Amino acid sequence: MSSLIDFKGRVAIVTGAGGGLGRQHALALASRGAKVLVNDLGGARDGSGGSVSAAQAVVDEIVAAGGEALANGASVTDAAAVEAMVQQAIDAWGRIDVLVNNAGILRDKSFAKMDLADFRLVVDVHLMGAVHCTKAVWPHMAAQKYGRIVMTTSSSGLYGNFGQSNYGAAKMALVGLMQTLSIEGAKNDIRVNCLAPTAATRMTEDLMPQAVLEALAPESVVPAMLVLAAQNAPTRTILCAGAGGFEAAHVTLTQGIFLPSGSDTPEQLAARLEEVSARDGEQVPLSGAAQGTLEVGKASRAAGVPGETGSGR
Template identity: 60%
Template sequence: MTIRFDDKVAIVTGAGAGLGRVYALGLAARGAKVVVNDFGGARDGSGGSPETALAVVEEIRKAGGTAIADGANVADFDQVQQMVKRAMTEFGRIDILVNNAGILRDKSFSKMEIADFKAVLDVHVMGSVNCTKAVWDIMRTQEYGRIVMTASSSGMYGNFGQSNYGTAKMALIGLMNALTTEGRKYNIKVNTIAPVAATRMTADILPEAMLQRIQPDRVGPGVLFLCSEDAPSKTIIAAGGGAFSVGTVVETAPVLLSDAELTPEGVAAHFGEIANWSTARAFDESNHQVQAFLKLASGQ
């Protein structure tokens, strides 16, 4: 079955270049009306210009699609609310939100200014929170919504010099988990993409030959799938170079220690058993994990 987005309205943040541009073009090509959001700043978030968003809108319109440009700074909730209000005035509904906007301010933790840590969290975390909050009640009323967060291997697994970026990206997985539960009865599905792609974020990190193999259009199909009517929920898709995988948080089975063993030494003695990854599994909700501990603690 062909995935289409006819009669759907999508907001894509950070859509003036790179991955966001690919998502916006892909959604529009399959029938969606698209709000192309981009603040137009530099990689570190400085500056700002409407030109990048307008250029993508022009591409969409030349291809026969429907789009409007918006220069809201996603870290500013008032600006985000105005963007959403404008989208509703223009199109009457909002079905899809792709939280893609981001900045980089890489430095080792010892050399990083706290302002640079906060700036990255403001754009990635609060930017995604602001945009999601602004469309949430609209999607609840419609009883339909598809939201995509953007994570990274830097958050899931760690990367030198990206304590701010990694923290922000892991926070968005937590946001996805909570909103999946809250949105379930309203047919709002929340998922996450963890992309590996040649963008201005990675331009000076990887060699040119490798960058050519991981162009953003080789990630786009995964995001469009997560935006579709039959998308899963609470799913992290990692994507790069045309390859896709699914990640999740897993936990080993809890090991109950006797009262006599309930010491730091007891934990050390049993740590091989506690860290037995052959028992690992994922939990649907936090309550299921809590219940596993309560069951053991109560002797059941």
Template identity: 60%
Template sequence: MRLDGRVAIVTGAGAGLGRAHALLLAARGARVVVNDLRDPQPVVEAIRTAGGEAIGHIGSVTDEAAVQAMADQAMATWGRIDILVNNAGILRDKSFSKMTVDDFRTVVDVHLMGAMLCTKAVWEVMKGQQHGRIVFTTSSSGLFGNFGQSNYGAAKMALVGLMQTLSLEGEKYNVRVNCLAPTAATSMTEGILPPQALALLTPESVSPGLLFLVSEQAPTRAILNAGAGVFATTHVVLGEPHLVGSTADAPERVAAAWPLISDRAQAIEPIGGMQQSAREMALVLSSGAAG
């Protein structure tokens, strides 16, 4: 699975997961822009020492001008951008009762708005090339919830929604958009996971999944969970519709029908948001209730 001739941007690549991603992408032939708030040069030098090509960029993903400068730097150096790995992130963990509005806004700005700005900076380039691979870093905290991470979880689940729509908009341009939900021992997880788990959850055990998501064989609209060399997918599904109606006793009928409404045995994975309303209207019309 080679990436020769491809150009990749990896945000937050100065350490941890981003570093592991950048090193693996370079090892498989990609030219890599190593972005971080801290000095990215050690990672750049590690790539060059191993025979790869890399340049560094210092800047926050929340800084629109800095993000555009990063994309411009990649284009000026190599003339294309094929891969964007939105990896940069921060934590401000507290229970919701103790969390300040600033704690919430800062995390959303970095994870959601930062990823959006980086994606916006490369989107037209990828469409024009008829080739692009974008990965958003989501989290089990967003997919399933995690105590003390309402800000982080909200931002991470928002990235899934962004991925769902961009995968549809990018499809005809061969721009494939996916999410990676990693579990890894990084500076963000120290103090959260026990030492024996941290020893297994290396960043390097996640990056093979990332490589697949940016390869020629990449799917689109996938949520790939990864940790300790173990991989699984998460799916956003829609249960079978049940007609309750909108009469005066509809709330009580919803409650009575809840076992059927909440059953997932016949759930589907919709191809777009309009499929929900289409199924609702089809059931109403087929029952004759619309008249």
């Protein structure tokens, strides 16, 4: 029997929690004992408009079920408003244990037709929004030596999706942010993970048939979020979830080959690209330094001298 995941005595902030996946995250955390600050700008799917009513409706649900919650209507793109949001939680409950960076918008178009303002806005909401929220909670988590941060990434970022260059770039950037923050947060037990959901929400309702939408209920993603936000959570993990399926994604490094520098090295590399890409013996590096370590090691062996570590840059 696995131990119960509970959040009694914990304080959580969930952004974009006025509907869809964020709402389910907030309700689940509250049902397992967390005090939840429900953040939602209350805007349209493309980020326009705004009203705190969506967040307040979720707060009312939580309170009606016997939980404790507060509403907040800050835009995650506004660093000062985000600071005030975190202070609202601290003033009410004295700590902040869990941050679920869920807020997002869509401005889909093929790259050729996309306006640069739409590219910038999507990056601003998804990437900088998560940065603002994480930066605001970080000193509190560091001081109490406990924190759980969940970034919402996407298969569109991990693997690409037509018409989502802006969204995909922002979502993959969150993986890079997680990689470094998990290293920097380790000494203070701040664990940082990514969740890649497949869920039918307001952002995807126009894209799928009804039967598929029903299979992809947002509730089916929530268990992965709870695991990534729990006291015994992993760190630096990318969990994928949807329709009852759970997977992990990894950024790996192949063993590759060594080629001495010479005038025909580009041609040799082109001829052996399949070998370079071969996945047997690939690793999931613990930090960016692994690349340099691997490369310097190969060079050292080729030269017949003991290997040294490299910076990976």
